[in-house]
Amino acid sequence: MKRFIDHEELARDSRFIRQDAAQANVISSLPDDVETVVNVFEQFGPMIEAGVRGTSAEPLFEELGPGFMLTVLNEPLDPEAPAALSRLLLRMHGIFVGELQALEGAARSLWDFPDAPWEFKMNMARQCWDEARHLQIFEKLLVHLGGHVGMYPESTFLFEACCSEDPAMRVAGVNRGLEGLACDVFRDMIRFADKTGDEVMKQAVDFVLADEITHVRFGSEWVKEFTKGDPEHLKRTQDFRREVDKRFSFGGARSDREDAAIPIAREDRLEAGFTEDELQELSEISGIGPSKATLTEAAQILRDRYHETRDAQKEEAS
Amino acid sequence: MSERMYPGLTQEERTGFAPYSAFDIPADLRELHGRYDVEATALRVRNFRYAEEWMMMMMGGWIATIPEIPVKTGLGKVIWETAQAADELGKRLPELRCGRKSLEASEAPNTAFADFVQEVSNPETPDLTIEKLSGVFDVLIPHLVEIYEIHNRETDAICDAPTIAILEDMVRRKHQHIQWGQEVLDALCDDAETQKRRRDRADQLSGLLKESGGVTGVLETVQASLN
Numbered sequence: 001m002k003r004f005i006d007h008e009e010l011a012r013d014s015r016f017i018r019q020d021a022a023q024a025n026v027i028s029s030l031p032d033d034v035e036t037v038v039n040v041f042e043q044f045g046p047m048i049e050a051g052v053r054g055t056s057a058e059p060l061f062e063e064l065g066p067g068f069m070l071t072v073l074n075e076p077l078d079p080e081a082p083a084a085l086s087r088l089l090l091r092m093h094g095i096f097v098g099e100l101q102a103l104e105g106a107a108r109s110l111w112d113f114p115d116a117p118w119e120f121k122m123n124m125a126r127q128c129w130d131e132a133r134h135l136q137i138f139e140k141l142l143v144h145l146g147g148h149v150g151m152y153p154e155s156t157f158l159f160e161a162c163c164s165e166d167p168a169m170r171v172a173g174v175n176r177g178l179e180g181l182a183c184d185v186f187r188d189m190i191r192f193a194d195k196t197g198d199e200v201m202k203q204a205v206d207f208v209l210a211d212e213i214t215h216v217r218f219g220s221e222w223v224k225e226f227t228k229g230d231p232e233h234l235k236r237t238q239d240f241r242r243e244v245d246k247r248f249s250f251g252g253a254r255s256d257r258e259d260a261a262i263p264i265a266r267e268d269r270l271e272a273g274f275t276e277d278e279l280q281e282l283s284e285i286s287g288i289g290p291s292k293a294t295l296t297e298a299a300q301i302l303r304d305r306y307h308e309t310r311d312a313q314k315e316e317a318s
Numbered sequence: 319m320s321e322r323m324y325p326g327l328t329q330e331e332r333t334g335f336a337p338y339s340a341f342d343i344p345a346d347l348r349e350l351h352g353r354y355d356v357e358a359t360a361l362r363v364r365n366f367r368y369a370e371e372w373m374m375m376m377m378g379g380w381i382a383t384i385p386e387i388p389v390k391t392g393l394g395k396v397i398w399e400t401a402q403a404a405d406e407l408g409k410r411l412p413e414l415r416c417g418r419k420s421l422e423a424s425e426a427p428n429t430a431f432a433d434f435v436q437e438v439s440n441p442e443t444p445d446l447t448i449e450k451l452s453g454v455f456d457v458l459i460p461h462l463v464e465i466y467e468i469h470n471r472e473t474d475a476i477c478d479a480p481t482i483a484i485l486e487d488m489v490r491r492k493h494q495h496i497q498w499g500q501e502v503l504d505a506l507c508d509d510a511e512t513q514k515r516r517r518d519r520a521d522q523l524s525g526l527l528k529e530s531g532g533v534t535g536v537l538e539t540v541q542a543s544l545n
Contacts, residue, residue, distance in 0.1 A: 001379050001442050011385040011444035103381060103394060110378025110397070118408065118422040125374060125401030128381070132394025135387070149387070 003112050007160040010104060015150025019051045021157035023069065028247040032290040037298035041066045042305070056151040060086055065306025067299040073253040074295045076261045077192045088192075089147040095185060096138040096149065098178070101159040103131035105174040106215075113167045117225070120167075123218040127175075130211045137204050144200060161247050168226035168233060169240045175219020177244035180269060180282075182212045184254055187265035213272040220273035245282055251289030256282075259292035352474030359478055360414035361425065362469065362534055363407050366485075368424035369435070369462055369533045370404035373454060376439035385444045389451070389502060396495050403488045410481055427535025434526045448506055449519045455499025456520040461527060463492045468538050 007021070023044055030037050041048075045066035052061045060068045060083065072087050081087070106127040113120070139149055162173025186209040193202035223241075227234035249255055254262040264286065266279060274282075290298075320334040341348070354362060377397050381390050404424075411420035426432040438453035466485040473481060507513045531537050 001376065001439050005382060009383060011383045013385045013387065100387075100390070103390060107378040107381035107394070107397065110375045112379075114375060118405075121371075121374070122401055122405060124378070125398050128378060128394040129398035130394075132391040135391050135394075139387075 001111065003114075004165050005108065007156040007163070010101070010156055010159060012154070015148075017051070017055065017150070017153045019153035019155040020047055021155050021160055023048060024155050024157040024250070025247060027069070027073070027251045027253075028249060028289070030251050030290050032294050034294050034297045034301070037070070037290055037294060038067075038301050038305075041070070041298070041302050045306075051153045055153055056086070056147070057090065057153065059083075060090070063303075064299065065303045067302030070295045070299040070302075073250050074259075074261050074292055074299075077188070079192070079196050085146070089142070089145055090152055091185075091189075092138065092142050092145060092147060093149075093152045095182075095189075096135065096142055097154040097156075098158055098182065099131055099134040099138055100154075101156060102174065102178055102182070103128060103135060105159055105163050105170070105178070106131055108163065109167070109170055109174070112165070112170070116167055120222055120225075123222070127215050127218065130215065134208050134211065137208060141201055141204060157247070162244050164240060166237070166240075168223055168237045171219045171222040171226070172237050172241040173244045175215050176223065176241055176274075177248055179212050179215040179219065180245070180272070180274070181248045181254060183209060183216065183265045183268045183272065184262050186212065187268055188262050209268065213268055216269070216272035216274070242281070242285055246285050246288070249286035249289070251295070252287055252291070255286035255289075257287050257292075348475040350474060350476060352478060353472040354469075354474075354478070356414055359473065359481060360411060360416050363410050363414065363481065364416075364423050364425035365427050365534050366462070366466070367404050367407040367411075368426050369458070370400055370407060371424050372435045372439070373458060374400040374404060376435075377454065379439065380441075380450050383442060383444055384447050384450065386447060386502075386506075389447060392498055392502065396498070399491050399495070403484075403491070406484045406488070410484055413480060427533065428530060430526075430530035431533065431535060434523070434530045437526055438523060448503065448512060448515050451499055451503050451506070452516045452519040453523050455496055455503060456516065457523040457527060459492050459496055459499070461532060463489055463496070465533050465538055466492075 026040055026044070030040065048066045048069075049061060052058050057068070060072070063083070064071050072090055075081065075087070077088060077091065078084060106124050109116075109124045110121055110128070142148060142151075158178055162170070162177050164170050164173055186205050189205045190202055190209065193199075193205065223234075223237055227237055253260060254264070256264050264279070264282060269279060270276075320332055322331060322333045325331060325333055340346075374397050377393050377400070381393055381397075384390055384393070408421040408423065411423055412418050416423060426435070435458075438458055441449040441453070466489050470482045470485050470489075475482065503516060507516045528537065
């Protein structure tokens with residue numbers, strides 16, 4: 001068996017389809033300019049449409065056009081909002097595939113780094129069991145909410161973004177970047193479950209969040225260990241982690257900004273070993289990107305143009 | 319009858335407590351002396367740890383390339399319990415005069431067994447779940463269970479009791495792993511073709527395992543142990 005695999009080699013059963021990771025990567029680098037955002041999403045339109053056809057995301061695309069992810073990502077989960085259930089399921093499915101890729105990332109660390117210290121292997125082995133349970137938990141929660149595995153396309157950009165061939169960068173990406181994002185998302189899900197009175201979801205996600213804090217702590221400790229006595233290596237690792245954090249902020253959707261859909265879970269991250277300086281830096285990195293007002297306006301334009309084009313096509317066809 | 323609570327310096331100053339052998343309550347028929355001395359036991363523990371560590375690592379490598387979700391999640395638990403087994407074996411090594419730094423020591427008994435382990439790990443693509451699981455759950459784990467049980471019968475039951483306790487716990491879990499693996503393989507091999515693939519893979523690896531002499535490099539079987 002070879003060391004290191006590409007994200008395209010992640011094995012899936014017949015329920016899954018892939019979403020091109022380019023979309024997620026583009027969202028993280030958009031400027032605060034309505035016209036640019038609209039142009040980018042119009043270019044990606046056919047690819048986005050092909051990716052959602054036949055999935056449960058198709059009605060969202062039909063309603064909102066190629067910019068539907070802008071609306072989904074940038075609006076906080078609100079049980080009273082239109083299409084609230086679809087958006088909740090979309091996020092829950094995203095968490096499910098995120099856990100799947102986190103399991104695969106931790107498990108590959110056991111094979112990809114055979115000479116790593118034994119304690120590292122023990123931590124990664126424990127994380128495998130935890131992530132495997134998380135996968136089971138989120139499949140149950142998906143069904144609990146009326147959804148199912150494979151109902152939305154899977155973007156493998158989480159695995160792609162954080163699975164470096166350097167062990168320090170691997171743990172910085174998986175355990176600090178990806179698991180840190182999980183802390184933010186799960187704290188938000190607990191708030192949502194609290195609001196809707198969903199005790200099943202609230203308790204399960206709270207247990208998962210406790211595990212994730214441990215995984216982030218693994219990352220904090222192993223980045224230090226792998227880069228000990230090598231300031232240049234530490235710098236490269238920190239640069240890599242910053243890049244991962246920027247990508248995982250989805251253009252400010254996960255940030256400390258007042259208009260963020262997913263706020264940074266400061267208390268949870270502090271408990272997991274992030275320092276105040278790192279949180280300050282994360283706050284700055286994640287806040288870069290188009291404002292909510294820009295994205296809302298762009299999403300509105302994209303929706304109107306999509307409907308105009310579709311109506312014109314229908315008229316021409318009839 | 320003496321009423322003394324503690325012995326004194328003379329014959330008359332004994333306590334009144336009844337004498338028992340260390341093996342009387344409850345009755346214990348264990349005898350001293352086993353097949354392995356300290357050095358041989360330490361080598362065997364390093365051999366066992368080698369198999370456990372590599373098995374854990376290869377299953378970790380496979381999770382991403384196995385398409386069946388329940389297999390991914392099931393392997394997650396097996397990986398953790400296999401890592402715990404390797405860890406417990408490592409902790410035993412300093413107790414067997416291998417030095418404080420021996421916690422992570424693993425040793426293949428010979429290159430043939432190391433080659434066998436690499437062959438078990440070889441299947442890579444998503445269409446080879448049967449070959450992956452058969453190597454571990456039809457061949458390698460049942461072999462380890464057999465050897466661990468032989469070790470526990472043949473080692474000094476009193477002197478080497480700490481190793482026995484570790485292996486007993488491992489065997490209990492490995493039986494659960496085998497049962498899980500068999501159920502999964504039975505479900506995946508539901509026609510003649512897939513059943514043949516499973517048998518062929520198990521036969522191929524069993525042959526290599528036998529040639530290598532197994533995890534200790536010395537072909538040990540239940541039959542030999544009964545002689």
